[in-house]
Amino acid sequence: MTDSMDSRHPPAKAKAKAKARAAGKRQQLTAAAARVLHEQGVERTTIADIARAADVPAGNVYYYFKTKDELVEAALSEHVTHLETLTGRLDQLPDPRERLKGLIDAWVEQRDTAARYGCPTGTLAAELDKRSEGGLDLSAGRVIRRLLDWVEQQYRHIGVADPEGHALALVGAYQGMSLLSNALRDPEIMAREGARLTREIDALG
Amino acid sequence: MTDSMDSRHPPAKAKAKAKARAAGKRQQLTAAAARVLHEQGVERTTIADIARAADVPAGNVYYYFKTKDELVEAALSEHVTHLETLTGRLDQLPDPRERLKGLIDAWVEQRDTAARYGCPTGTLAAELDKRSEGGLDLSAGRVIRRLLDWVEQQYRHIGVADPEGHALALVGAYQGMSLLSNALRDPEIMAREGARLTREIDALG
DNA sequence: GTCTATACATGGATAGAC
DNA sequence: GTCTATCCATGTATAGAC
Numbered sequence: 066m067t068d069s070m071d072s073r074h075p076p077a078k079a080k081a082k083a084k085a086r087a088a089g090k091r092q093q094l095t096a097a098a099a100r101v102l103h104e105q106g107v108e109r110t111t112i113a114d115i116a117r118a119a120d121v122p123a124g125n126v127y128y129y130f131k132t133k134d135e136l137v138e139a140a141l142s143e144h145v146t147h148l149e150t151l152t153g154r155l156d157q158l159p160d161p162r163e164r165l166k167g168l169i170d171a172w173v174e175q176r177d178t179a180a181r182y183g184c185p186t187g188t189l190a191a192e193l194d195k196r197s198e199g200g201l202d203l204s205a206g207r208v209i210r211r212l213l214d215w216v217e218q219q220y221r222h223i224g225v226a227d228p229e230g231h232a233l234a235l236v237g238a239y240q241g242m243s244l245l246s247n248a249l250r251d252p253e254i255m256a257r258e259g260a261r262l263t264r265e266i267d268a269l270g
Numbered sequence: 271m272t273d274s275m276d277s278r279h280p281p282a283k284a285k286a287k288a289k290a291r292a293a294g295k296r297q298q299l300t301a302a303a304a305r306v307l308h309e310q311g312v313e314r315t316t317i318a319d320i321a322r323a324a325d326v327p328a329g330n331v332y333y334y335f336k337t338k339d340e341l342v343e344a345a346l347s348e349h350v351t352h353l354e355t356l357t358g359r360l361d362q363l364p365d366p367r368e369r370l371k372g373l374i375d376a377w378v379e380q381r382d383t384a385a386r387y388g389c390p391t392g393t394l395a396a397e398l399d400k401r402s403e404g405g406l407d408l409s410a411g412r413v414i415r416r417l418l419d420w421v422e423q424q425y426r427h428i429g430v431a432d433p434e435g436h437a438l439a440l441v442g443a444y445q446g447m448s449l450l451s452n453a454l455r456d457p458e459i460m461a462r463e464g465a466r467l468t469r470e471i472d473a474l475g
Numbered sequence: 476g477t478c479t480a481t482a483c484a485t486g487g488a489t490a491g492a493c
Numbered sequence: 494g495t496c497t498a499t500c501c502a503t504g505t506a507t508a509g510a511c
Contacts, residue, residue, distance in 0.1 A: 124507095190452070195310060196314070233450065249414065317488090329496050
């Protein structure tokens with residue numbers, strides 16, 4: 066008698082399928098966490114909120130994530146993935162100016178979300194800064210650093226003086242306009258500032 | 271017998287003094303709230319935290335403020351006061367360019383605080399946005415609006431085209447550099463961006 | 476692997492003594 | 494006007510049945 070037919074010892078295929086389902090739920094929870102944490106903020110979001118949004122029973126969450134902090138980490142990695150997808154797509158464009166303008170376009174496209182909830186990464190960075198009791202987490206800082214580095218590379222290709230300074234100014238402008246747009250609940254601020262930033266890039270020597 | 275000597279009915283002077291003391295404690299609590307809420311964030315700050323910082327017994331707080339939200343409101347009004355003191359001082363300067371550069375200097379002077387805790391008004395605005403359940407509070411937005419209006423006036427005096435756009439860009443740059451400086455824990459970002467903003471004002475037609 | 480029930484801690488707010 | 498004791502809701506996390 067082989068144990069491959071024994072229901073108590075599922076065959077490899079069934080095991081793999083169960084694993085895939087589990088990974089699927091983990092991914093569902095991660096995506097839901099990214100969305101809900103952005104909309105409600107970290108401190109005001111409960112595990113139950115995320116479970117509901119992911120369509121997973123509340124008590125089940127702890128099977129996939131041991132603590133709330135792990136869910137926050139997962140949400141953060143989700144933002145990294147989004148960022149890399151975007152820059153990866155923009156890297157296909159031949160001209161670094163076009164790449165930067167494409168980035169700005171992507172920001173402006175998200176204007177309604179930004180006006181309602183702020184920049185996902187920026188608001189998360191501000192919250193995580195306060196969440197870690199002087200413990201110096203900086204995990205959100207690393208995501209912003211990554212964006213900063215990519216932008217700096219583009220300015221370097223263009224050949225401007227002080228590419229790092231230009232990158233700080235551009236990413237800073239994005240964070241600033243997101244915050245203003247959110248505080249005043251006005252998506253048009255994003256469009257307006259985006260147009261200005263685009264003009265500045267066009268005007269680059 | 272006059273009741274002015276009756277200990278159960280203190281004379282007007284004593285009453286006034288008690289009132290002054292009460293107002294003093296209220297002010298102590300307001301100042302402490304502004305500081306602690308900025309450092310720890312609204313959601314992670316307890317009434318007890320504020321009471322301790324203000325050197326007032328915990329249970330006593332509710333005599334001065336009925337709810338935590340009222341304390342947050344008080345902290346916000348404290349920021350308004352600071353802002354008005356600053357702009358009032360800058361209004362003494364004859365040249366609007368100097369007024370704007372003075373504002374930037376004030377921002378840069380606060381760089382260590384900004385790197386550690388972010389812009390007091392900006393972080394508060396982001397938090398309050400999430401605190402009000404879609405209820406559209408915008409009270410922090412009004413403070414930012416006030417700053418925006420003052421800056422716009424200066425650009426108007428200078429005579430630039432689109433003073434509103436210039437104001438959005440300047441205040442946005444401030445919020446952005448505060449967030450970046452905070453996320454990366456680097457006060458020098460404030461100094462660097464401040465210098466750039468100052469140069470831009472000097473370069474204005 | 477999935478889900479329910481619940482333990483346990485925290486913190487906002489109130490009652491009432493002084 | 495000041496302070497203590499406490500109520501009560503909320504939310505994280507765990508135990509253990511299925």
